[in-house]
Amino acid sequence: MEVSGGAAAHEAGEPVIFCRVLGPIEVEIDGAPTELGGPLPRRLLAALEAGAGAPVSLSALAEAVWDTELTAEVTNAIRVTVHRLRSALGPGERGRLESTPQGYRLALTSEATDHGLFEQWVERGMAELTAADPSGAVRTLESALALWRGRPWAELGELLHVSGLRARMTELREIAMEELQAARLARGDTARAVAALSQSVIEAPYRERRWELLALGLYRSGRQGHALAELRRVRGLLVEELGAEPGPALRTLERRMLAHDPSLLVDSAAVRLDRPPSDEPDPLPPADPRPLTRPLTRLIGRVRELSLLDTALTESRLVTITGPAGVGKTRLAVEQVADRPDARLVRLADIRSAQVIAPTIAAAVGVAHTSGNPLAEVIRVLADRHEVLVLDNCEHLTDPLADVVLPLLARCPGLRILATSRWPLGLDGERVLTLAALPVDGEDGTAVELLFDRVRAHRAGWTPTAHDTDAAVTICTALDGLPLAIELAAARARSFGLADIAAYVQEWLDALGTPARGSLSPHDSLVAAIAWSVDQLSDEERMLLLRLWPFDGGFSWQAAAAVGPADADGAVFAGLAALVDRSVLTADVSSGQVRYRLLETIRRYCRDVDPDRDATLEAHAEWVRCFVAGQAPLLTGPRLGEAVHVLAGELANIRAGIAHDLEHAPVQALRTTGVLRYLWVMAGPVPEGRRLLRRALDACPEAPPADRAAALIGLSVTSSHVGDTDAALSAADTALDLLDDEDPAHDELLLEAHLRRCNALADMEAGERMRAAALAFEAACDRRDPPGSLRATALWGVALVHFQDGDTAAVTETLSRAREIAAGCGFSSGAAISDLQLAWYLLADEQGAEAGARRALELLVRAVTAFEQQPNGSDELGALYAGAFALAVLGVRDTAARLRAAVTDHAEHGGTDPRRYMRFAGPSLEDRVERLLASLPPVASGGAMTWEEMVTLFTGAVGTLSAPS
Structure with a gap:
């Protein structure tokens, strides 16, 4: 139990200050000694401490510190010294030296002083001895005696009041020393007790308790004659010097020894074993100074x-x-x-x-x-x-x-x-x-290497297959690359295949095994290791942590504040910092704005122990609704690029929120998917957005018309981008039927529905129907005052009508005007789509193929640059696909082949059709494009091209063509 003053103060709930008076006065603040100054401040503080928390009058201080009566001069000196003491204690603790009408007082609890702890521990040690816990008594009494450093309140001399306190503490120390030896005898530590008692009877020869214990220790050591001799020696001492016989305890002990009372012989081993079970280890474990040795398993990585x-x-x-x-x-x-x-x-x-x-x-x-x-x-x-x-x-x-x-x-x-x-x-x-977790992928994917190494320990001669490697990546990803978790997963390889382990470990942490005997891990499971971390948190930190598990893919501090406990009282910053410090939360500050993330293993643990999962999920879903509602309006304005970037970063959380609402609040799910109707083609994946829109529409057929129309427009957009033109047209028509042409609140949705109908009919090459739809869209715009983004999109349909009429100049003029309007209102993505459509119309001119291709490449580079700044992944792939055809027309066949392969690969992963705008120019262009691209040389396999590599390949090739020869 022996602790330093600072630690003792922590245990007692006074974590910053500890005052020692069992010896020269000392004050520790936050575990560090504090310089009190000269003798006057030290004596003043000692006098106040001796007051035990009660006010000490100025006259008493004058006597204790200055050894004089109170005068005006002494009063002023007291005030000056008090000021010096407060300065020494610092701003955090100066308030403990309080001024009262009766004088000054030092506001310290008994646990914040060494003599207060000493009294408590002596009392506790004696109670433990009485309760037959001699080992506990030894620990407690040793700790109490270790607090004693010298004469108590040494600075105060022989002041009468302090002499009484000092005498009481000294007597208590003598008792503690004696009862410590009694406890040692009771637990069988006879030799140590006898050695200490032999010295103590010399130091205090009239304390009979010491002679009693010494004789008992000698008797139990098999030295009965020596024990009786010591009893006779103390009798002679008392009679000769004091004229008194020994007390009843010594006389009774002598009679029992002469009678060879068997109860005096205590079985030391039995005494040691009667200690009640305890979670604490023995304070003096067996000494083992052997050097460390390397574990038998191979260290992977690091x-x-x-x-x-x-x-x-x-x-x-x-x-x-x-x-x-x-x-x-x-x-x-x-x-x-x-x-x-x-x-x-x-x-x-x-x-x-x-x-x-x-x-x-x-x-x-x-x-x-x-x-x-x-x-x-x-x-x-x-x-x-x-x-x-x-x-x-x-x-x-x-x-x-x-x-x-x-x-x-x-x-x-x-x-x-x-x-x-x-x-x-x-x-x-x-x-x-x-220390970070082991990487799962890439050149340093040592997590999988560790898993394979440990599996081989259970399966001699085992060689992983391609399926095993895929399963291993799944396992290591689900386990965050944590070596302990990976080794526990490998332990299951004795009974299961990696595919089986992968299937279970993504959901259930108890699918893992247990550490091998001799492992360095102090925990018998991953759950126990995580629980140990969580158990060390304060109640407030744990409450915050349990509100964060629904977040998938990380979260911002604003999101944490939104879902945190209602009574967090603005402490989210401190709570998040504490969780990061305690390694249950990671913080990524590489982008300049911090983003937090829970390891997947900790997420699942928190989910499993959360006492109110429903409330936690609802709080997360509510944050998703508010977050989306705040960002979605930016998707059609000059801040589109910023909004797409922010929303794309939260797609995993948005999915989780929509999934919750589909089950518990379907109208909310419909509203969220509807306001995000354009995000799915900008950030993808498009098929997923399409599925969510359909599920939301199916979940609430009686939702308000505007909500259903917004979702239907999104369904039309996504259907067009995946090449399902029939579904795109049907969704647009249904949205138009739902909306009220006379309700100004429906104006913007009506125009968007008209646009989607035009696009779907253009995709279907529905000549006259497309013409009628385009004119209807333009007329609808003329009757209203639409935002520039919708005015620009209306011109796309008009341009297609001009193309069908063969009016090339009108096509160029209309799309140029559409681009100008879009750029003017900050709709850069719309300006890029205008360039993309004009590029396809130019490429459709077979007579001026080469000139059209060169002009188209200029437009396409401008479009790709705009799409990079204001993201629209699906249409950017369309621009790059058109670029591959234009390069092929100009004879840059190898580059065109590589670009086409890269675009096709990314389009397949995103579930979109990059050829959709090409179809606006008619079937003859589509046939020519397919024939030319099919004739390109094959592309050597060498891994998929990244998005950045693909864009660089295209812009670099165009730059080379444009450079002067």
Whole structure:
């Protein structure tokens, strides 16, 4: 139980100040000694502390500190000294020195003083001895006596009031020393008790309790004659010097010894075993100073981390490896110092109280027995050594560890400490190495390598197939690349295939195995490891954490604030910071704006333990609704690019919110999908957006007309982009039927529905019907005052009518005007679509094919540039597809072939048709495009091209063509 003052104050709920008076007065604030100044402030503080929290009058202070009566001069001196003391205590604690009408008082609880703790611990130790818990009594009484450093209230001399306090404390100390030996005898530590008692009877020869215990210890040691001799010696001493016979306890003990009373002989082993079960380990575990050895399993990866750790230990004497549960902190630490004869491992996972830390370290460095102050013994042993202490699993002891680690480093110059913890210790000079999970994909995909290595340990001669590799990637992704989780998954390979494990582990963490015997993990499952992290959180931090699990793909602090507990009282920033510090949440600040993410394993754990899942899911869904409602209006204005980027970053959360609402609030799901009707073709994937729109429409057939019309327009858009023109036309027609042509609130939706009908008919090459639809759209715009984006789109249909009439000049003029209107209102994506359509019309001119192709490439580069700035992935693929054809017309066949292959690959993944605008120009162009592109040389396989590579390939090829020869 022995703790430093700072740790004791923490335990007692006074985490910042601790006052010592059992010896020269000392004050610690946050575990650090405070300089009080000269003798006057020290005497004044001691006098106030002796007041035990009651006000001390000015006259009493004058007598105690200045040894004089109270005068005006002394009164002023008291005030000056009080001011100096308050300054020394600092802004956080100065208020403890209070001014009252009766004088001054020092507001400290008994737990914030060493003599207060001393009295409590002595009382507790004696109660434990009475309750037949001698081991507990030994721990408690040793801790109490360790607080004693010298004469209590030494600064106050022989002041009458203080003399009484001092005498009471001294007597209590004598009792504690005696009852400590009684407890040692009761638990069988006879030799140690006899040695201490032999000295104590010399120091205080008239205290009969000591002689009684000494004789009993000698008797139990088999030295009955010596025991009787000591009893006769004390009788002679008392009679000769005091003229008094020994008390009844000594006389009774002598009679029982002469009668050979068998009850005096206590079976020491039995006494040691009658200690009631406890979760705390023994405070003095067996000493085991053996050097660390490397684990038998092979370390996979971590080459860079070992190098960083080596550098950190060279440059700093205190290094802490942090990271989430199961990331391999202990393994990395042990691997770093394995086989070094000067390294010692101190396992702290099972330590639950501060007072056990120092004894545990003492045992690890070979100090088998301590004299009441194990930390002092450790410092004595390590003072001249060059050693590395590995303090493993420190997260639950970070506060009390400060009172152990800092003195060790200060007084043992050759010592280095390597700690592992879920979060930093927060000590001066600490260097933190944050350990990330193993990468799953790419060149450094060591997570899969680890899984395969551990599976081979269970299946001799096993060789993974391609299906096994796919399953392994799924497993490692679901387990966040955490080495512990991967090893536990591999343990199931004895009974299941990787495909089976992959199927279960994505949902159930208990599908994992258990650590092998001899493993470095202190936990018997991944769930236990995660629970350990969560259990260390405060109630407020845990409440916030349990509100975050529905977020998929991360979240912003604003989102966390929106779903946080209602009574969080603005503490979200602090809560998120604490969760990041404690390695249950990650923070990505690479973009300049922080984004938080829960590891998937922690997400699932929180989901499983959340006491109110429904409320948590509803809070997340409500945030999705509000977030979408705020961003969706920007999709048709100059901030379209920004809105697409923001919404695309939250697609996973939007999906989750819609999925919740489809089950619990279908009209809300319809509204969300409807206002996002254009997002699906801009950010994709288009087929998924189409499915969500259909599900929402099916879920609430009686929803308000405007909500259904918005979703139907979205269904028409997505259907056009996947090539389902019949569905696109049907959805547009149904939306027009729902909307009221006379209701101004429906104007914008009506115009959008007209646009979708025009596009669908153009895709179907429905000549006269398309002409009528385009003219109807233009007339509808003329009757209203539409935004520029819709006015521009109306001209697309008019341009198609001009093309069908063979009026090339009118086509160019109309689309140029559409582009100008779109660009003017910030609809850059619309301006790009105008360029794309004009490019296809130019490419349709077979007579001027080469000139048309060159002009089309200029338009297409401009369109691609605009699509990059104001995203529209589906139409950008259409522009690149047109670019491949134009390059082929100009004879740049290899580049055209590679570009076409890349566009086709991305279109298949996104579920869109990049040829849709080409069909506006008629079947002859479509046939010519297909024949020319089919004749291009085959493309060598070499992996899919990234989006950036594809765009660079196109713009680079056009740039080469445009360069002067």
